[in-house]
Amino acid sequence: MCLAIPGFVESIRDDNGTRMGRVNFGGVMKDVCLVYLPDIAVGDYTIVHVGFAISKIDEASARETLRTFEELGILDEGLAELREPAPPQPPGSRPGLSDG
Numbered sequence: 696m697c698l699a700i701p702g703f704v705e706s707i708r709d710d711n712g713t714r715m716g717r718v719n720f721g722g723v724m725k726d727v728c729l730v731y732l733p734d735i736a737v738g739d740y741t742i743v744h745v746g747f748a749i750s751k752i753d754e755a756s757a758r759e760t761l762r763t764f765e766e767l768g769i770l771d772e773g774l775a776e777l778r779e780p781a782p783p784q785p786p787g788s789r790p791g792l793s794d795g
Contacts, residue, residue: 698744698764698769699742699743699744699749700720700742700743700744700760700761700764701720701740701741701742701743701752701756701757701758701760701761702718702719702720702725702727702740702741702743702757703718703719703720703738703739703740703757704716704717704718704729704735704736704737704738704739704740704741704748705717705718705719705724705737706737707729707735707736707737713728713730714728714729714730714733715727715728715729716729716735716741716748718741718743718748720743721761725743725746726746727741727743727746727747727748728746728747728748729741729748730747731747731748731749732748732749732750732751734751735748735751739751740752740753740754740756740757742760
C-alpha cells in the first residue's frame with residue numbers, strides 16, 4: 696500500500712529546471728518533487744505521495760495525521776516504504792498500474 700505521508704521541507708533546490716526538496720519524514724530523508732507546489736518553502740509541511748509533494752499542510756495537521764497513522768498501525772509500514780528503494784520496473788512498464 697502506498698500512503699501519502701506528511702513531511703517537513705528541510706531544503707529546496709533546482710534540479711535541471713525541476714524544483715526538488717529534501718523532506719524529513721520522522722528522520723527518514725527523501726528527495727521529493729515540488730513542482731506541483733510552487734509556493735512551498737523551507738520549514739513548511741507537505742503531504743507526499745510517490746515522490747511528489749501534493750499538498751501543503753500546517754504543522755498541527757501533519758502531527759495529527761502522523762498520530763492517526765501510528766494509532767492505526769500503518770505509520771511503520773509507510774515509513775518502511777520510504778526507507779526501501781522502489782523495486783526495479785521492467786522497460787515499458789507503468790509503475791502503480793496493474794492488468795486487473
